[in-house]
Amino acid sequence: MMFPAGLQFLQRTQNADGGWGAVPDRQSNTEATALAVLALASCPEAKADHVERGLQWLVDLQNADGSWPLHRNTTYGSWTTAPATLALASFDDQRAHAIRGARWLLGHRGRSLGWLASLAYRLVPEKMAVRLDPDLRAWSWTADGFSWVEPTAYALIALKKLGADIGRSAGPHIREAERLLYDRMCSGGGWNHGNSNAYGVAIPPYPETTALALIALQDRQTETPNRASLERLVAMLSEAESGLSLSWAILCFSVRGLDVAVWQRRLVRCYATSGFLGETRVVALALLALSERIGPLRLALR
Amino acid sequence: MKRRDFLLGALATAPTAAVMGGASSLTRWDGVAYRKRHESRVVVSRADSYESPLVERIVEGVRLCGVSVAGRSVLLKPNLVEFDPQGVVNTDPRVVAAAIEAFRRLDAREVTVAEGPGHRRDNEYLLRASGLQSVLDQHRARYVDLNSDDVSALSLPSRFTSLGRLYFPQTVLKADLVVSMPKLKTHHWAGVTLSMKNLFGVIPGSVYGWPKNILHWAGIDESIVDINAALSMPRFAIIDGIVGMEGNGPIQGTPKHAGVLIFGEDPVAVDATAARLMRIDPTRVKHLRVAGDFLGNIDRENIVQAGEPIEALAQDFQVISRFSDLKGTG
Numbered sequence: 139m140m141f142p143a144g145l146q147f148l149q150r151t152q153n154a155d156g157g158w159g160a161v162p163d164r165q166s167n168t169e170a171t172a173l174a175v176l177a178l179a180s181c182p183e184a185k186a187d188h189v190e191r192g193l194q195w196l197v198d199l200q201n202a203d204g205s206w207p208l209h210r211n212t213t214y215g216s217w218t219t220a221p222a223t224l225a226l227a228s229f230d231d232q233r234a235h236a237i238r239g240a241r242w243l244l245g246h247r248g249r250s251l252g253w254l255a256s257l258a259y260r261l262v263p264e265k266m267a268v269r270l271d272p273d274l275r276a277w278s279w280t281a282d283g284f285s286w287v288e289p290t291a292y293a294l295i296a297l298k299k300l301g302a303d304i305g306r307s308a309g310p311h312i313r314e315a316e317r318l319l320y321d322r323m324c325s326g327g328g329w330n331h332g333n334s335n336a337y338g339v340a341i342p343p344y345p346e347t348t349a350l351a352l353i354a355l356q357d358r359q360t361e362t363p364n365r366a367s368l369e370r371l372v373a374m375l376s377e378a379e380s381g382l383s384l385s386w387a388i389l390c391f392s393v394r395g396l397d398v399a400v401w402q403r404r405l406v407r408c409y410a411t412s413g414f415l416g417e418t419r420v421v422a423l424a425l426l427a428l429s430e431r432i433g434p435l436r437l438a439l440r
Numbered sequence: 441m442k443r444r445d446f447l448l449g450a451l452a453t454a455p456t457a458a459v460m461g462g463a464s465s466l467t468r469w470d471g472v473a474y475r476k477r478h479e480s481r482v483v484v485s486r487a488d489s490y491e492s493p494l495v496e497r498i499v500e501g502v503r504l505c506g507v508s509v510a511g512r513s514v515l516l517k518p519n520l521v522e523f524d525p526q527g528v529v530n531t532d533p534r535v536v537a538a539a540i541e542a543f544r545r546l547d548a549r550e551v552t553v554a555e556g557p558g559h560r561r562d563n564e565y566l567l568r569a570s571g572l573q574s575v576l577d578q579h580r581a582r583y584v585d586l587n588s589d590d591v592s593a594l595s596l597p598s599r600f601t602s603l604g605r606l607y608f609p610q611t612v613l614k615a616d617l618v619v620s621m622p623k624l625k626t627h628h629w630a631g632v633t634l635s636m637k638n639l640f641g642v643i644p645g646s647v648y649g650w651p652k653n654i655l656h657w658a659g660i661d662e663s664i665v666d667i668n669a670a671l672s673m674p675r676f677a678i679i680d681g682i683v684g685m686e687g688n689g690p691i692q693g694t695p696k697h698a699g700v701l702i703f704g705e706d707p708v709a710v711d712a713t714a715a716r717l718m719r720i721d722p723t724r725v726k727h728l729r730v731a732g733d734f735l736g737n738i739d740r741e742n743i744v745q746a747g748e749p750i751e752a753l754a755q756d757f758q759v760i761s762r763f764s765d766l767k768g769t770g
Contacts, residue, residue: 160588160646167588167646208646211591212607217649267628279649283657286649288561331559331650337628337760339692346562380565412564417588420564 140406144425145181148174149188151418156191157199157209158418167209168218171195172225173422179228180429196222197235204238205246217279219243220292227299228434236296240304243293244311248278248285268336270322276315286332287322287347290315294354298437319351320363327366328374343367345374349386356393357437368394379404381414385423392432402428469734473597473669480706480737481505482713484747487682488699494538498678499545501703504746507676509546512616516540516551517586519622519638521558521690523569528683528695531621533571535680535701539621540579554611556586556641558651584611587645598669600662600730603654606670607647619676620707624684624698624714630660631725631763632718633690634711635677636668643667661727668707668735677710678703681717686757698755700748708736709743712770716750718757721768740770 152158157166158174175192178184199222200206205215206222223239226232250256251272258265259272276290294315297308324334328343329351335341348371355364368390375387384405388398405424414420426432483501487494502509516539518531536553543551553576557566563585567573576583589609596605612618622638630637640652640663648654655663681700685693700717704710708731712722722728722738732738759766 159590161585164588165590169646211593212647216647278653279645280647280654283649284653286651286653288650336692337688339688341691344560344562346560378565378569380562380568382562383565408564412568415564415567415585417563417585 140402140428141409141425143409144421144428145178145184147421148178148418148425149185152188152191156195158192160418161416162418165209165211166195168196168199168206168216169208169221170418170422172218172221173419173426175225176228176434177422177425177429180426180431180434193226193229193232196226197232200235200238204242206239214281215242215246217277217289217292220277220289220296224292224296224299224434227296233300233303236300237303240297240300240308243277243297244304244308246281247275247311249282250275251284268333270334271318274314274318274321276318285318287319287329287351288331290318291347291350291354295435295437298354298357299434316355316358319355323363323367326370327363328370329367343370343374345371345378345383346386348374349383349390352390353386353393353435359394375401379408381405381408381412381417381420381424384408385420385427388427389423389432389435392427393436398427468600469598469669472672474734475672476734476736477706479742479744480704480709481744481746482702482704482706482709484713484717484745484750484753485701485703486699486748486753487701490532490534490682492682494535494701495541495545497701498538498542498703501678501701502542502546502676505676505703505705507617507705509543509548509617511547511549513550513552513614514543514548514617514619515612515615516543516553516619516621517638517641518553518555518572519633519641520555520566520570520572521641522560523566524691525569527691527693528623528685529691530570531623531680532682533575535678535682536572536621537575537579539619539678540575540581543619549616550582552582552584552611552615554584554586554609556609556643556645558641558645561587561645561650584609586611586642587650589644591644591647594670596666596670598666598734600665601658603658603663603666606667607644608670609642609644612642612671613673615673617674617676618671619678621678621680624679624681624700624702624718625689626686626693626718626720626757626759626763627689628760628762629656630664630727631759631766632711632715632720634679634714635707636664636711636727636731639667639671640664661730664727665730665735668731674705675707676703676705677707679710679714681714684718684757686718686759688760694758696755696757698753700753706736708732708738712738713743713745713750716770717754719754719769720757720759720766721770723770724766724768
């Protein structure tokens with residue numbers, strides 16, 4: 139057990155309703171709860187009751203249309219449907235809820251920029267403020283929003299995890315989302331929030347979003363952009379480290395079968411310094427990254 | 441990113457000009473949103489470097505503006521949108537440190553630093569790399585990540601966007617005094633980013649994402665006005681113009697020394713003054729022009745200027761070509 143403090147943190151900070159807040163003493167939210175459940179389930183020392191109550195909170199919050207709101211204050215379907223779907227897909231007895239979440243995701247992709255922007259991009263691409271394919275659609279932070287890297291990566295992992303359970307109709311959406319990720323990739327590899335350049339100036343990638351995107355694309359790991367992004371991720375980690383970036387990076391390396399021992403030790407030291415600011419999501423990801431069970435994020439290779 | 445932002449200049453600006461230029465008090469804001477006074481006081485203080493006596497400057501700025509601080513909970517909202525080791529993207533942590541001390545010296549009941557970074561979710565990295573974490577530790581100041589705070593929905597009392605309502609962090613809504621602390625910067629989509637635009641950072645990312653793109657789709661200038669109109673608690677602004685940013689701001693612009701701090705209770709008047717210090721005509725900045733109709737004062741004759749005269753400290757901040765028409769003395 140490499141991270142007893144993380145286990146204790148999650149067990150201590152679970153809200154009375156069974157969920158977890160973004161930080162302790164905040165109302166339960168879907169992303170924090172989904173990741174906490176995944177993390178505790180990966181940890182043999184965790185008490186089963188915490189996982190069960192967390193799962194029940196997720197199930198209770200699921201909307202009739204299959205989506206999840208961010209928390210009880212916001213009832214409409216949100217980007218957190220993807221992490222909730224991923225969490226429930228990891229439990230055989232909850233898979234039906236996950237499939238409903240996946241179906242909602244497939245019916246609620248982000249918007250394109252529309253025909254006028256599409257035309258302008260084709261006629262005068264050099265005059266556009268940013269360079270991207272305006273017609274590609276994947277997943278957004280908000281309903282009917284533009285598509286961005288993190289919600290797209292989360293959704294891709296969830297959908298790929300469910301695989302054949304969601305039917306062949308998901309295939310075109312998954313492939314378009316993969317194309318969008320490659321379209322938004324930064325020059326030289328890696329991803330930031332989803333803008334690779336503005337007014338002709340390259341915008342650098344972030345380690346956490348690069349790792350998350352690579353996890354979503356793990357079944358295409360032999361492709362050149364993925365290899366370049368992986369190298370970029372290692373370079374970024376040498377310059378800046380944090381609980382979030384190290385955790386996602388370790389999970390990314392792990393699904394590729396790479397040795398993560400050095401990074402895991404750094405992650406533990408990082409927690410000793412900052413306590414990850416008490417952020418549930420980061421503690422949960424760290425617990426997952428320091429466990430030997432990364433199954434929830436491992437996808438079948440094509 | 442907004443569809444309009446991708447299009448050529450004429451395509452980009454015409455729809456917004458039509459909407460905002462045609463703003464009518466009968467349709468665009470409720471009476472509760474109107475808070476324009478006859479006069480607004482703005483203090484311009486010379487501060488040549490971050491080694492200047494910043495605590496004293498801020499205490500003096502607050503006092504000259506006549507702001508009551510004693511016994512109130514103060515929320516400091518710096519600009520921490522992103523970190524670039526080569527750039528000057530964020531409010532300098534030394535200014536934040538000085539503000540914490542200044543408001544404590546003025547007997548604030550509590551001082552909280554709060555921000556909802558716009559691009560990255562890695563708060564641990566952003567706080568440490570920007571130097572803000574050291575300030576928080578040294579001054580034992582509480583920090584709240586507004587992106588993940590508990591939220592409440594507010595109906596918007598103005599309708600420059602079609603959003604209707606927005607979620608706001610409860611930490612912001614419960615504060616007795618919200619202090620917007622932006623960097624003095626030009627902005628490639630809004631012309632300038634000052635104390636009003638800085639409040640994009642209070643919109644919770646957990647609800648609206650990273651970036652808070654819904655505000656871009658709704659119109660950046662329009663969203664700035666609607667957000668500022670929605671926050672009815674007492675406000676104050678401290679603009680870090682010791683070193684600002686010109687050109688392709690808010691992230692990739694060029695550092696520009698201006699040697700100034702700007703203070704005031706009226707965010708419109710403060711931002712108008714800051715624009716003039718950058719030799720930008722505030723009446724040509726859309727959100728300032730519209731906010732000047734009902735949220736605060738933009739005209740020189742309604743701004744009581746204290747401290748240094750604008751002309752003594754004004755610098756010619758470069759803007760991207762799309763905004764070249766903003767240049768002027770206003």
